[in-house]
Amino acid sequence: MRVLITAGGSGIGFAMGQAFAEAGADVWITDLDVSAVPDGWRASTVDVSSESAMAELFKEVETTWGGVDVLCANAGIAGPTAAVEDVALEDWKTCVSVNLEGAFLAAKFAAPMMKRQGSGAIVLTSSTAGIYGYPNRAPYAAAKWGIIGLMKTLAMELGPNGIRANAICPGAVEGPRMEGVLEREATAKGMTRDEVYEGYAKGTSMRSFVEARDVANMAVFLGSDAARLVSGQVIAVDGHTENPDPKL
Template sequence: MSSRVLITAGASGVGRAMAEAFDASGARVWIADVDEVALAGCPDHWQRSRADVADEAAVSALFREVEAEWGGLDVLCANAGIAGPTAPIEDVRLDDWRTCLAVNLEGAFLCSKHAAPVLKRQGCGVVLITSSTAGQYGYPNRAPYAAAKWGVIGLGKTLAMELGPFGVRCNVICPGAVEGPRMEGVLEREAAAKGMTRDQVYQGYASGTSMGRFVEGRDIANMAVFLASDAARLVSGQVIAVDGHTVNPDPKL
């Protein structure tokens, strides 16, 4: 039987790249997203649900639906996230802080919480959480995002300890700067805040890696497929960066 893979924020960006990669590997794909337009634009053979990962009732309903339809779950990709505000800490509004943590950290917690009983009953499975290199090094003017992404690393390592005795693995993937609309928004906000051009900020991010470039969604997706496979059967509790090798997390722009 092919693997059953659930991907949150799976209708666009890194999540969609993951869905495409798992689909290409022969897995059955189920995507959850809040963007109904993006969901409608995905391939017809992917199963899909509209779900807000920050809403426990919606997450609980999603996992009941998945289990009823599939009878279980092999891989959870807890991928949903938002960029959050770009501002010095003293200018961050509490509501913006809470919203960023609700999606990035609490969303991963809620999905893991409701996946765990399913995976433990099976005695097997994989949880993959999308963090960020901001969760390894921090990043100025991105305090809510960095705090949330540090938090999911602790969550992932703890899940590996809790679920390992039940045959379930958990790993955390840390993308670097990923080409795409979300990062474009970050670049534009940082450029405006620093009185710079978008290209100058882009180059600052790229020059902070030894490979001098951004990563693409497919790079993250390929790592997810590997970590979910039997080739990684004893890889658990790890935090793996896919970032072109960050050498300076705070390049002086």
């Protein structure tokens, strides 16, 4: 199995790479920093929002691998934390470009390769912010909702070619990126970091944050033959989010 993972240098993407490698897959990651790549993985430094860079990446993938079996379009950034009237248009564009356009470009270039081989699985990383509205995170939520619309369309469009598409919606995932979100939300809402953290945890029925490996395990399932008829689905890995706003 040949697996390409965008933003695989850390966090969820890195955990996906580990999980697929453990399942016996060949792993190729992209990121802005690929300095810490395990032995046996391929890696490319790529800006996922650049069409020319993504085109070059997929040319290299086809030359080296001859195709790709699983695409995990995982690249994303948190974007600004602010009331909608305080969000700068440039910050909006940057957030949407990386999160949504990056996923679109990955699918755009993977689709022809998968069509030629008559099979493939596309796994897009959305978010619970793509299921619920999300106060003070308008660009991020809009992009993650957009990913679900993209996924649903890919599933319908590519299904006749034997290609599946699904979206994973992680909840609050432990790690450095989430710590930044917690600090920014605490400042924006006049709360402490711990109060925001507790709000996120209490907003799930399982009263827990998510580990990156939990998301990775779902990606491996969706990329496997065990999920051969699972397509067009939005699957939350979030401990069942009940309330996306930790202040309420």
